[in-house]
Amino acid sequence: MSFLDNRDIIQEGDLVLAWISRGDVKPITVRKEQQLNTRFGIFPHNLIIGQKFGNQIPSVSGKGFIHLVAPTPELWTLSLPHRTQIVYTPDSSYIVQRLKIRPGSRVIEAGTGSGSFTHAISRSVDKRGHIFTYEFHEPRFLEAKKEIEDHGLADIVSITHRDVCNEGFENPMDYSGDMNASAVFLDLPSPWTAIPRLKSCLATDRVVSICCFSPCMEQVIKTVETLRKEGFQRIEMVEISSKRWEGHRNMVRNLDDALQRLKDVKERRLYGLEIRKEKNDAAKKRKIEDSVGNASHRDSAVESSVSPVATPSETTSEAVLLESVKHNSSQNSSYKGYNPWGRGLRIREGDPNYEWRSVSRMEAEIKSHTSYLTFAILPPKFELPNNE
Amino acid sequence: MTSTRQQKQLQSLQQQDPESIDYSHEFDQTHIKPGQYVMIRLPSENFRVLQLHPGQTVNLGKFGSFKVDDILNHPYGYTYEIGADNKLSIVNHNYELDNQDEPVSELAPHENNRELVDDSSVQGLSMAEIEELKKGGLSGKQIIEKVKTSHSSFDKKTAFSKEKYLKRKQQKFLNQFTPEPIGSAELIDIYLDKDASRIQNMSEESLALMLSLANVRPGGTYLVVDDISGLLVGAMMERMGGEGLIVVAHDNEHPNLDGLRYMNYSQGLIAKMIKTVNWLEFFEPSEIEPFEEKTTEELQQLKSNQRGQYYRRRTRYNDSVTVQNLISNSGFDGLLVATGLHLASLIPRIIPAVGGSRPIVMFSETKELLTETTLVLHKDFRVISPTILETRLRKYQTLPGRMHPHMTSRGGGGYVLWGIRVFPDENANAVGKVHRKRKATDSGTSTPAEE
Numbered sequence: 001m002s003f004l005d006n007r008d009i010i011q012e013g014d015l016v017l018a019w020i021s022r023g024d025v026k027p028i029t030v031r032k033e034q035q036l037n038t039r040f041g042i043f044p045h046n047l048i049i050g051q052k053f054g055n056q057i058p059s060v061s062g063k064g065f066i067h068l069v070a071p072t073p074e075l076w077t078l079s080l081p082h083r084t085q086i087v088y089t090p091d092s093s094y095i096v097q098r099l100k101i102r103p104g105s106r107v108i109e110a111g112t113g114s115g116s117f118t119h120a121i122s123r124s125v126d127k128r129g130h131i132f133t134y135e136f137h138e139p140r141f142l143e144a145k146k147e148i149e150d151h152g153l154a155d156i157v158s159i160t161h162r163d164v165c166n167e168g169f170e171n172p173m174d175y176s177g178d179m180n181a182s183a184v185f186l187d188l189p190s191p192w193t194a195i196p197r198l199k200s201c202l203a204t205d206r207v208v209s210i211c212c213f214s215p216c217m218e219q220v221i222k223t224v225e226t227l228r229k230e231g232f233q234r235i236e237m238v239e240i241s242s243k244r245w246e247g248h249r250n251m252v253r254n255l256d257d258a259l260q261r262l263k264d265v266k267e268r269r270l271y272g273l274e275i276r277k278e279k280n281d282a283a284k285k286r287k288i289e290d291s292v293g294n295a296s297h298r299d300s301a302v303e304s305s306v307s308p309v310a311t312p313s314e315t316t317s318e319a320v321l322l323e324s325v326k327h328n329s330s331q332n333s334s335y336k337g338y339n340p341w342g343r344g345l346r347i348r349e350g351d352p353n354y355e356w357r358s359v360s361r362m363e364a365e366i367k368s369h370t371s372y373l374t375f376a377i378l379p380p381k382f383e384l385p386n387n388e
Numbered sequence: 389m390t391s392t393r394q395q396k397q398l399q400s401l402q403q404q405d406p407e408s409i410d411y412s413h414e415f416d417q418t419h420i421k422p423g424q425y426v427m428i429r430l431p432s433e434n435f436r437v438l439q440l441h442p443g444q445t446v447n448l449g450k451f452g453s454f455k456v457d458d459i460l461n462h463p464y465g466y467t468y469e470i471g472a473d474n475k476l477s478i479v480n481h482n483y484e485l486d487n488q489d490e491p492v493s494e495l496a497p498h499e500n501n502r503e504l505v506d507d508s509s510v511q512g513l514s515m516a517e518i519e520e521l522k523k524g525g526l527s528g529k530q531i532i533e534k535v536k537t538s539h540s541s542f543d544k545k546t547a548f549s550k551e552k553y554l555k556r557k558q559q560k561f562l563n564q565f566t567p568e569p570i571g572s573a574e575l576i577d578i579y580l581d582k583d584a585s586r587i588q589n590m591s592e593e594s595l596a597l598m599l600s601l602a603n604v605r606p607g608g609t610y611l612v613v614d615d616i617s618g619l620l621v622g623a624m625m626e627r628m629g630g631e632g633l634i635v636v637a638h639d640n641e642h643p644n645l646d647g648l649r650y651m652n653y654s655q656g657l658i659a660k661m662i663k664t665v666n667w668l669e670f671f672e673p674s675e676i677e678p679f680e681e682k683t684t685e686e687l688q689q690l691k692s693n694q695r696g697q698y699y700r701r702r703t704r705y706n707d708s709v710t711v712q713n714l715i716s717n718s719g720f721d722g723l724l725v726a727t728g729l730h731l732a733s734l735i736p737r738i739i740p741a742v743g744g745s746r747p748i749v750m751f752s753e754t755k756e757l758l759t760e761t762t763l764v765l766h767k768d769f770r771v772i773s774p775t776i777l778e779t780r781l782r783k784y785q786t787l788p789g790r791m792h793p794h795m796t797s798r799g800g801g802g803y804v805l806w807g808i809r810v811f812p813d814e815n816a817n818a819v820g821k822v823h824r825k826r827k828a829t830d831s832g833t834s835t836p837a838e839e
Contacts, residue, residue, distance in 0.1 A: 054744020359759065380466070
């Protein structure tokens, strides 16, 4: 499936994302007689062809499973081969919105990089619009060009191998006619060298919007200066920060349960101490009796005094405590005391025997800074209104 | 004779047929057109929303008045200054800019506000005197110049402080305005200004994230729950450019898509792109009344109002059939939800309408409601990877030498839940459970746990 159609059934030649987990999404082009090998098993492409997008399929052994997911620019961003630092979805979605990239838009992008933003905007401009993208690094250019063709985007994306900072944007490869761009996205190390070269490629009858994507403040300052000099207005720098959260369940541990448990522990400890005391007394007695004999007996005596194995006893206090423990154990032979929260047991999150609250947890590592986004507009070329 | 008459008749027939009209021009927001709603941005950073009628004069209060005809058919993007007799001049035509207004980017080492006394005594002009000057026909710039020269300690200010002072005066006295087309971004501004709860406090970045994650594009068919005054639907129409279908499910007799009118879409376009279905029709469809197509000849026999009625009935019939088919055949390319209904119980019931591998995206002002929903979806194997995303914009004061984040910004903005609709394999999840327990010893063959 190309990025631009909406089919339901997987055909030979389609790009399919084999979804193992969110962190493990494998893009595959489905070809007869090929197979996908994962640590969850083998998935022959023959079994993938004809499946519905979205189906979960078993491996040959039937033990592992994957989902067959259709590519979208966002999923592609998760799975694509990184050639450079990429523009992630929270940034790219905001840039598309702010540059008003819509069906029919004509967009300049430099550099192409890994092509993740190219994919995102190609969905929006549609066949009515056009994208002019530039990449100065030849291997990256060749890979991106192949990707654009393989993904069915060649009609709307013209990719040019060029250093726009030195050679400008005019006369893109595989395109003839006016460029008339109304949106510009510059993800370059020095956008201020490229901005002065833009004008001849921009539409003059409408507002042109620009976004420069730079990680460093020093770059922003130079960019802002140049934008001013070139007549851009409403210059504004912003930053997007995004976080991912996951739903979890947190066990409700009430104070009353804690008190109850402490009482139980105390009771049991008391019982344990009594037993231990009895045992110690008995041991002491024995020690005295044995003191005349072998000294090596002492160690074993101490050891037995802490051993949990109860020795039969006939004292009354112990009999009462024994009674209470027996009572608690009567329901469950493996009773280990009052345990309201399953301490020491392996409890699955959401186990219906316990009470839970839903909570959200942030991902372990967040992207606290991607890049600064500097936006500006260029007003239409001024012509004296002739309606006066 | 007769053939031309017939041709004309046929033409008028086609004109009446709502399905044969091309609406793509409605998405062209490059020029100011008569009858449109526009946003007028003012120097004070406030705005006005108004519909532009030819011949009208618009009063912008202290900023002056202008004639609508003076801006009609101009491209958007200009800032106008209101001069004497309400004459307009374009002030931001610095396509070839002179560098006079170049802002200072650094303070000289001796510059500080040590000597500065700043209370009301420093201003020599009274409010009444300023009003007199205004009445005397002085322009905003001239008044600012007067205010500046009669400020006794203006020269003691630092360069930065002078600039800030002048900016404040400009916001007050400049007779300027900037018309802007109303798109989804402006619609958010309008509602945040009016009553943020009507769009559930949604931020532009959250809206943008939803549109991208839901893969909204021309030609798509989407199921939408929009209880935010049509903001979501309007933004989708922008991205779809007139191609595709939006089915709006709602819990009233009619959906509330009030905001759409500001976006200048015609009734025809709205009727073509948006179909509505209430939840009762959605879950318990009544039988669709049969409908008989008429031939062209039969149509020609009908009176004009009968034909209109015929087309309306046909539209109603076609819409019902289309919507019911989409619902029962998992026909939607995406689900987008911003509703007041309880998500955790609503979403599982509408999942079947969504096609395989299609995105499910919902918005909530509070994270808790989405957390609850992800937990329900975790157990529901029809959605993989339900994730809550939070995206926040931070704006900077973008002035050379004084770059820093703004001291305050708007709170809220909401959260987005994103998942992908899939068709689970019956055996997979049963097996999955067994393997999950075995995972510690045998991770090689275990099924990845549903996230």
